[in-house]
Amino acid sequence: MDVKRAQDIYKSKETIAVHLDGEPVWIEHVDADNGMATVQVGSRPTNTHTIAVDRLEEQAR
Template sequence: MDVRRALEIYEDKSHTIEVKLEGQPVWIENVDEVNGMATVQVGSRPTNTETVNVERLQEG
């Protein structure tokens, strides 16, 4: 995924768009456009977050 698409998904509050990190469902919590990074929540625990390169994220 590219930064632009990650930001679109993050900003779209009207739809739930499935995003995965290495096959695991994640929620995008924040997107750092300058560095191409995203903070994601892994699974259903709000405290389980990771900051990863957006290229590691897959839609659908």
């Protein structure tokens, strides 16, 4: 995924399925300058990771 798409998903009012290494995640922040995103893995708010945006995969609708 590219940074622009990650930002679009983050700002969207729709729920858009995104995965990291096959696990569902929620995008919590996008750092466009560094190409990084902070994501919540699963349903636990404390389980967050900061990763390169290109590791994220948007799931087909």
